[in-house]
Amino acid sequence: MSDLKRAYNFNPGPGVLPLEVLQQAQSEMLDFKGTGMSVMEISHRSKEFESVIQTAEADLRELLAIPANYKVMFLQGGAHLQFTMIPMNLRAAGVSADYIVTGTWSKTAIKEAQKLGATRSAANTEADGFKGLPDKLDLDPKAAYLHFTSNETIHGVEYFVEPTPPADVPLVCDASSDFISRPIDVSKYALIYAGAQKNAGPSGVTIVIERDDMIERTPANLPVMLDYKIMATSGSLHNTPPSWAIYMVGLVLQWAKKQGGLAAVEKTNRTKAGLVYDTINQSGGFYRGHAQTEARSLMNIPFRLPSEELEETFAKDAKKNSLIGLKGHRSVGGMRASLYNAMTVEGAQALVDFMKEFQKKNG
Amino acid sequence: MSDLKRAYNFNPGPGVLPLEVLQQAQSEMLDFKGTGMSVMEISHRSKEFESVIQTAEADLRELLAIPANYKVMFLQGGAHLQFTMIPMNLRAAGVSADYIVTGTWSKTAIKEAQKLGATRSAANTEADGFKGLPDKLDLDPKAAYLHFTSNETIHGVEYFVEPTPPADVPLVCDASSDFISRPIDVSKYALIYAGAQKNAGPSGVTIVIERDDMIERTPANLPVMLDYKIMATSGSLHNTPPSWAIYMVGLVLQWAKKQGGLAAVEKTNRTKAGLVYDTINQSGGFYRGHAQTEARSLMNIPFRLPSEELEETFAKDAKKNSLIGLKGHRSVGGMRASLYNAMTVEGAQALVDFMKEFQKKNG
Numbered sequence: 001m002s003d004l005k006r007a008y009n010f011n012p013g014p015g016v017l018p019l020e021v022l023q024q025a026q027s028e029m030l031d032f033k034g035t036g037m038s039v040m041e042i043s044h045r046s047k048e049f050e051s052v053i054q055t056a057e058a059d060l061r062e063l064l065a066i067p068a069n070y071k072v073m074f075l076q077g078g079a080h081l082q083f084t085m086i087p088m089n090l091r092a093a094g095v096s097a098d099y100i101v102t103g104t105w106s107k108t109a110i111k112e113a114q115k116l117g118a119t120r121s122a123a124n125t126e127a128d129g130f131k132g133l134p135d136k137l138d139l140d141p142k143a144a145y146l147h148f149t150s151n152e153t154i155h156g157v158e159y160f161v162e163p164t165p166p167a168d169v170p171l172v173c174d175a176s177s178d179f180i181s182r183p184i185d186v187s188k189y190a191l192i193y194a195g196a197q198k199n200a201g202p203s204g205v206t207i208v209i210e211r212d213d214m215i216e217r218t219p220a221n222l223p224v225m226l227d228y229k230i231m232a233t234s235g236s237l238h239n240t241p242p243s244w245a246i247y248m249v250g251l252v253l254q255w256a257k258k259q260g261g262l263a264a265v266e267k268t269n270r271t272k273a274g275l276v277y278d279t280i281n282q283s284g285g286f287y288r289g290h291a292q293t294e295a296r297s298l299m300n301i302p303f304r305l306p307s308e309e310l311e312e313t314f315a316k317d318a319k320k321n322s323l324i325g326l327k328g329h330r331s332v333g334g335m336r337a338s339l340y341n342a343m344t345v346e347g348a349q350a351l352v353d354f355m356k357e358f359q360k361k362n363g
Numbered sequence: 364m365s366d367l368k369r370a371y372n373f374n375p376g377p378g379v380l381p382l383e384v385l386q387q388a389q390s391e392m393l394d395f396k397g398t399g400m401s402v403m404e405i406s407h408r409s410k411e412f413e414s415v416i417q418t419a420e421a422d423l424r425e426l427l428a429i430p431a432n433y434k435v436m437f438l439q440g441g442a443h444l445q446f447t448m449i450p451m452n453l454r455a456a457g458v459s460a461d462y463i464v465t466g467t468w469s470k471t472a473i474k475e476a477q478k479l480g481a482t483r484s485a486a487n488t489e490a491d492g493f494k495g496l497p498d499k500l501d502l503d504p505k506a507a508y509l510h511f512t513s514n515e516t517i518h519g520v521e522y523f524v525e526p527t528p529p530a531d532v533p534l535v536c537d538a539s540s541d542f543i544s545r546p547i548d549v550s551k552y553a554l555i556y557a558g559a560q561k562n563a564g565p566s567g568v569t570i571v572i573e574r575d576d577m578i579e580r581t582p583a584n585l586p587v588m589l590d591y592k593i594m595a596t597s598g599s600l601h602n603t604p605p606s607w608a609i610y611m612v613g614l615v616l617q618w619a620k621k622q623g624g625l626a627a628v629e630k631t632n633r634t635k636a637g638l639v640y641d642t643i644n645q646s647g648g649f650y651r652g653h654a655q656t657e658a659r660s661l662m663n664i665p666f667r668l669p670s671e672e673l674e675e676t677f678a679k680d681a682k683k684n685s686l687i688g689l690k691g692h693r694s695v696g697g698m699r700a701s702l703y704n705a706m707t708v709e710g711a712q713a714l715v716d717f718m719k720e721f722q723k724k725n726g
Contacts, residue, residue: 007399011406014606022393022401029389030382036370036685038385040565040611043374043688076439076567077588080602084586115584197603202403204439204567204605221478223447225440239443240560242567243377244607248403322399325406 008347011325012153012300013177013198016342021251039247044240052243053236056250063253063262066186066209071232073208074246076225079105079176082193082206083112086172089218089228090191091117091144098122098143100163103130103152104331105174110147122146130155132292141166145190151178151299153198154329156290156336158297162188170214178299179207180256181341182266190214198299199341201249204242256341265341266298272339272348273298279352286359290332304334310362311335321354371710374688375516375663376540376561379705384614402610407603415606416599419613426616426625429549429572434595436571437609439588442468442539445556445569446475449535452581452591453554454480454507461485461506463526466493466515467694472537473510485509493518495655504529508553514541514662516561517692519653519699521660525551533577541662542570543619544704545629553577561662562704564612567605619704628704629661635702635711636661642715649722653695667697673725674698684717 009016032039035048042048057072066072075081091097096118099110102125113119120143123134130152139146146165150173151158158178162185165171170190179194186192191210197203210228218229230238236246259265277296280287280303290302305311311334315327328336339348372379395402398411405411420435429435438444454460459481462473465488476482483506486497493515502509509528513536514521521541525548528534533553542557549555554573560566573591581592593601599609622628640659643650643666653665668674674697678690691699700714 026392
C-alpha cells in the first residue's frame with residue numbers, strides 16, 4: 001500500500017469515503033465474516049445480513065440519539081423518490097403542504113409535490129440568488145407538514161437552527177447533504193431523509209427516519225415501494241434491499257462513532273470549513289463566497305474568482321495537485337469545495353494552501 | 364489467497380458473483396483507474412463514471428443483441444418498483460392490462476398493477492400449485508400490454524418460448540431471475556426488466572430495456588423517479604444513480620462476454636441444471652422436483668425430500684459441506700438450488716455428489 005495514491009476528494013456527492021472504511025470493505029470482499037461469500041452474495045434474510053442492517057440502525061440511533069418512537073428505514077431511489085413519497089404518504093387529499101425554498105433541492109422537492117396535490121411556498125429566496133435563509137415564513141397552520149432542506153448542496157446554504165412550524169404541523173427535512181455532520185435534536189422532526197452519498201455512504205440508499213404517528217398516516221393501498229408503513233414494519237426488508245450500500249453505510253457509521261460521535265465530527269467539520277472560509281475572508285475579495293455569512297454551509301462552500309478564465313485555471317491546476325471535484329455547479333458557477341465528514345483536516349489544509357498559492361500567482 | 368475459503372453459493376438472490384469480478388472490484392477499491400478514488404467516490408457526471416455506465420450498456424447491448432430502437436436504463440427499487448412503473452407508464456386510463464400468473468412473482472406483479480387500474484388475468488396456474496406453464500391464454504386483444512414472468516424464482520418454472528400476445532399488444536417481461544442466462548430475441552418484447560441480484564450483479568439496481576415507441580407512451584407529469592421517459596433520455600443520470608451496483612453489473616457483463624457470450628453461458632447453465640435434474644430423476648423418488656418437466660427452470664430448482672425432517676438434515680449437512688443457500692422458500696417448502704450464471708459446474712457437481720451421498724445414507 002506504500003505507493004497508494006489517493007486524491008483529495010471535494011466531490012459534492014457521491015463523495016469522499018473514509019479510507020479505513022474502504023480498506024475494510026476491500027478486505028472483506030471475498031469472504032464476509034467467514035461466510036465464504038461477499039456481503040453482496042448473501043441472502044438479505046440471512047442472520048449475517050440481519051446483523052449488518054440491525055447494527056447500522058443501532059449505530060445510527062446512537063449517533064443521532066433517535067428516540068424510540070421513530071422508525072429508521074433504508075430505501076432506494078435517492079432524495080428524488082422521497083420528494084414523491086412524502087406527499088403521497090403524509091398529505092391527505094385536499095390538504096396543502098408548506099415548503100421553504102432555499103435552493104435547487106428544495107425547489108425540486110416542491111415541484112415534485114405539486115405534481116400530486118396542493119403545496120404552498122412558505123418562503124422562497126430565489127429572487128435573492130439563494131444566498132441566505134428567509135427572514136420570515138408565511139406558514140399555513142393547517143399544512144400537512146412543513147418541508148425544508150437543511151443544507152443546499154449547490155448554493156451552500158445551511159440551517160443551523162430548524163425552522164419552527166406552527167403547532168401540530170409536522171416538520172419534514174431533506175438532510176441529504178448535512179446528515180450526521182453534527183448533532184441534531186431528532187425530536188423536533190416528524191421525518192428526516194437523506195441520500196447516503198454525501199456523509200453516510202455510497203449512492204443507492206436513502207435513510208428515512210420517521211416518527212411513529214406519521215407512519216400511521218400512510219394511506220391504504222399505496223404501491224409497496226412507495227409505502228412507508230410497509231417499509232418501516234418490514235425493517236426495510238419487504239423486498240431485496242440495496243445490501244452493499246447498507247453495508248457501507250454501516251461501516252461509515254462505525255467510523256463516525258470511532259471519531260467520537262457527532263459532536264467530535266462537528267468539531268472537525270468546523271475546523272475544515274473555518275480554514276476555507278478564513279481563506280476566502282482574508283483574500284481581499286479575490287475569492288468571493290456565494291452564501292451570506294450567517295447561512296454559510298459547513299458542508300459545501302461555493303465561491304467565485306475574479307473571472308471565469310481564472311476559475312477554469314483554478315480547477316485545472318487544482319486537479320494537477322490531486323485536489324478533485326472543485327468545479328461548481330453550473331447554476332452558481334465558479335468553484336465549490338465539499339467538505340463532508342470523510343474529508344480530512346489535512347485535505348482542507350491542502351486546499352487552502354493551494355488557494356493561497358494560486359492567489360499569489362494570479363491575484 | 365491460498366487460504367481463501369469460498370462457499371458454493373446456491374442463494375436465490377442476492378446470489379453468487381463470479382470470483383474474478385469480486386477480485387477486480389477488490390483490487391480497484393482504493394484507486395479506480397488512477398483516479399485516486401473508489402468508484403463509489405467519483406461523481407456520476409465524471410468522464411470515468413460515464414465510461415462505466417456507457418460500457419455496461421454497450422456490453423449488455425452486445426450480449427443480448429438489443430436492437431437500436433430500444434433504450435437501456437439502470438434504475439432503483441428492484442422489480443417491485445417496476446410492478447408500479449409499468450402500469451403507470453404503459454397503461455392509459457381506462458385500458459386494462461393482461462397478466463400471466465405462474466408463481467409468486469407474477470402474482471405480486473398483478474397485485475401491484477391492480478392498485479392503479481384495470482387488470483385481467485390471462486392465465487393463472489395457482490390452483491395447480493404453480494407447477495407449470497398455462498395450457499392456454501385468455502387474451503384481451505385491446506390490452507395495454509401482456510405481462511409475464513420468464514422465470515419464477517420460488518416455483519422454478521421458466522418460459523423457454525415467449526407467450527405470443529395478440530397483434531398490437533406489447534409483451535412485457537419480468538426477467539429478473541433468468542436475465543442474461545441465455546440468448547433471447549429482444550425484438551419480441553416491448554419492455555424487459557430485471558433486478559440485477561440474480562445473474563447480473565448485486566442488489567440495488569434494476570435493468571430496464573424498453574422499445575422507443577413504448578417510451579413515447581409515458582404520460583406527462585409523472586414523478587421523475589417513476590418516469591421512463593426522463594430516465595431513458597437522461598441515460599439513467601437524471602439523479603444520482605446507484606454507482607457501485609452499476610459498476611458491478613458492468614464487471615459481470617464483461618465476465619459474461621469472456622465466457623463466450625450468452626450461447627456459451629446457456630450451455631454451461633444447461634450442464635449445471637442437467638446434473639441436478641438427472642440426480643433428481645435417478646433418485647427413484649427420493650428427490651422430487653416441484654415443477655413439471657417441460658417447465659423446469661435452468662436457474663432455480665425447488666425439490667422435496669421424503670420428509671421435512673430429512674429436509675432439515677439435508678440443509679444442515681449441506682451447510683457443513685460449504686453448500687449454502689439450499690433451503691427452499693416457505694411457500695413451496697423443501698430445498699431449492701439456484702444455479703445462476705456465476706455458479707460453476709464444479710459447484711453443481713459438488714451439490715449432486717452431496718445429494719447422492721445423502722440419499723445413500725438416508726434413503
